Amino acid sequence: MSVQADMPINVTITAEELEELLAERDAARQLRLERDVLQGELRLVKAERDLAEERLRAYRRELFGAKSEARDAGQLGLFNEAEALTANAQPAQEGVPGTKVAAHTRNKRGRKPLDPNLPREVVRHDLPESERFCANDGHALVEIGVEISEQLDVVPEQVRVIQHQRVKRACPCCDLGIKVTPAPPRIIPRGLFTESALAWIATGKYQFGMPLYRQAALLRRFGGDISANTIAASMVRVGQAVQPVINLLRDTLLESDIIYGDETTLQVLKEPGRRPQTKSYMWAQMNGSGPPVRLFSYASGRGAKHAKEIYAGIRPGAALMTDGYELYNGLAIEHQLVHLGCWAHARRAIIKAEEAVPKALRTPQLTATRFVKLIGKLFAAESRSADWPSARRQRLRRRYSARVLTAIEKLLLEQLPNVVPGSLLGKALQYLHGQWPKLIRYVENGDWPISNNACENAIRPFVVSRKNFLFSTSVGGAKASANLYSLIETCRANGIEPYRYLTWLFQRLPLAQTADDYMALLPWNMPAESH
Numbered sequence: 001m002s003v004q005a006d007m008p009i010n011v012t013i014t015a016e017e018l019e020e021l022l023a024e025r026d027a028a029r030q031l032r033l034e035r036d037v038l039q040g041e042l043r044l045v046k047a048e049r050d051l052a053e054e055r056l057r058a059y060r061r062e063l064f065g066a067k068s069e070a071r072d073a074g075q076l077g078l079f080n081e082a083e084a085l086t087a088n089a090q091p092a093q094e095g096v097p098g099t100k101v102a103a104h105t106r107n108k109r110g111r112k113p114l115d116p117n118l119p120r121e122v123v124r125h126d127l128p129e130s131e132r133f134c135a136n137d138g139h140a141l142v143e144i145g146v147e148i149s150e151q152l153d154v155v156p157e158q159v160r161v162i163q164h165q166r167v168k169r170a171c172p173c174c175d176l177g178i179k180v181t182p183a184p185p186r187i188i189p190r191g192l193f194t195e196s197a198l199a200w201i202a203t204g205k206y207q208f209g210m211p212l213y214r215q216a217a218l219l220r221r222f223g224g225d226i227s228a229n230t231i232a233a234s235m236v237r238v239g240q241a242v243q244p245v246i247n248l249l250r251d252t253l254l255e256s257d258i259i260y261g262d263e264t265t266l267q268v269l270k271e272p273g274r275r276p277q278t279k280s281y282m283w284a285q286m287n288g289s290g291p292p293v294r295l296f297s298y299a300s301g302r303g304a305k306h307a308k309e310i311y312a313g314i315r316p317g318a319a320l321m322t323d324g325y326e327l328y329n330g331l332a333i334e335h336q337l338v339h340l341g342c343w344a345h346a347r348r349a350i351i352k353a354e355e356a357v358p359k360a361l362r363t364p365q366l367t368a369t370r371f372v373k374l375i376g377k378l379f380a381a382e383s384r385s386a387d388w389p390s391a392r393r394q395r396l397r398r399r400y401s402a403r404v405l406t407a408i409e410k411l412l413l414e415q416l417p418n419v420v421p422g423s424l425l426g427k428a429l430q431y432l433h434g435q436w437p438k439l440i441r442y443v444e445n446g447d448w449p450i451s452n453n454a455c456e457n458a459i460r461p462f463v464v465s466r467k468n469f470l471f472s473t474s475v476g477g478a479k480a481s482a483n484l485y486s487l488i489e490t491c492r493a494n495g496i497e498p499y500r501y502l503t504w505l506f507q508r509l510p511l512a513q514t515a516d517d518y519m520a521l522l523p524w525n526m527p528a529e530s531h
Contacts, residue, residue, distance in 0.1 A: 051422055057356045058424060114150050121153075159224040162194055185510035188237045192230065198238050199502035201231055206484045207498055209465035232477065239480020241509060244518045246483050249293050249490060252522075254311070258288030258319045258447065260455035261311075261328065263302060264463055267471040268478050271300060282482060283310050284459040286493075288321070288449060291524045294458045294489035296482040298475070307331050319445070321452050324435050341438030344451035347375045349428035356424050367415050368425055371432075374408045382450050394446030405440050412436075458489055491523050501526055 132141045171177025204210040213228040263283045269276045281302050285295040299306035307327055319338040322328040323345045332339035354368035381401050385393040419426040442448040462485055472478040491498040501523055512518050
């Protein structure tokens with residue numbers, strides 16, 4: 001007898017069998033849970049391993065790799081949108097010597113001629129009398145010209161003593177008419193060094209990074225047996241004496257439309273209430289409008305109270321270019337400043353993430369590389385328009401750079417959720433996202449800078465010199481160093497030779513009495529014949 005398909009089938013399961021089935025189900029569920037936990041732990045371990053390997057590669061790169069962030073413009077295809085740039089471009093000149101190679105012009109090789117303004121000593125070399133006759137017909141040879149070759153000669157430093165003799169006069173008839181010629185005013189009263197010697201020492205340390213003990217050793221070679229402590233004391237005193245000029249430079253800087261800001265560490269051994277190992281800071285400022293000013297200020301810390309002192313008096317509405325240090329946000333709000341973000345800092349973090357990727361895995365489709373390409377286009381536009389008028393640069397930014405910024409933002413929003421927050425790329429993208437409103441603000445004005453590179457370049461001589469002298473002994477020495485660095489870097493920014501300016505300044509500063517007198521001593525007011 002067949003059973004119909006639609007007839008129900010009764011299956012009887014005992015309690016023991018049901019209990020076994022439930023136990024098997026619970027066991028399978030527990031296994032799945034344990035598997036998921038293990039898989040999660042495995043993913044976490046792999047992520048931690050990848051982060052550790054990334055940090056290791058970054059450390060190795062920092063220690064042993066090249067420091068430059070430059071990229072091959074041809075390889076990355078930076079700024080290929082020719083229609084955005086060539087509308088107003090100047091036609092190429094014909095007949096210019098050089099061979100076109102990739103992205104630059106290779107000039108003809110050869111030794112650079114010596115400066116025609118250098119003094120010249122002529123040494124004539126002539127034939128002996130016995131050879132001034134023609135070997136063919138015996139006639140006397142006549143001079144028809146000279147062949148000139150030049151060598152650069154260096155006269156070593158000459159140490160000498162300037163002896164000041166102040167004439168004393170007396171009445172021959174009494175003892176009451178004695179007069180002594182007054183001593184000429186000096187920047188350091190009763191100082192040991194002349195103004196030119198002080199300028200030589202200051203430029204040696206603050207322009208060329210030569211520590212004072214090395215300068216003392218150099219002077220001993222030429223008979224100037226002066227201790228390094230004596231030289232250091234003179235530098236402190238002269239650095240304090242120029243404070244009125246520094247104050248005027250600060251006023252000029254704070255009245256500018258554009259101000260850059262940065263800071264770097266400095267160690268001061270003898271600071272009251274602080275350990276010698278405690279970090280202090282050298283704050284750097286520069287302006288982007290008006291006469292170029294480069295200003296350094298010493299502070300014991302990096303907090304808000306120091307920033308308020310250094311930026312006190314800044315003009316409301318000015319543009320402030322800084323890195324992403326949070327302190328500057330409050331400063332910009334307090335003084336109603338236009339706060340600009342630095343694209344160089346944002347790019348630097350992404351480049352570190354790119355360099356931490358093994359070379360075998362670096363492809364044009366790598367996320368970090370895509371960001372570097374796009375940011376490179378922004379900098380290429382700025383490089384192309386560096387010498388353009390502000391209005392023309394503004395048009396380029398609105399028509400071209402704004403489109404690139406839109407592409408960067410789109411890529412940022414796509415990739416931000418997909419990266420590990422603790423990775424180098426994750427940190428770089430988080431920085432980029434947090435700084436975004438300040439980073440895109442520069443396109444609103446053709447005069448506003450894209451990065452803080454100019455201020456970093458101004459602070460670089462101090463950083464390089466710090467590797468030689470390592471620390472300042474006292475707070476007074478640190479402040480004096482800041483003043484002298486300010487003068488030297490301001491001179492360089494204005495195309496003025498620092499040694500000549502410091503000599504000129506030190507000679508005239510003791511004679512200044514009024515505000516106009518001090519104003520006349522600013523670097524750009526030095527007469528051209530003194531340069």
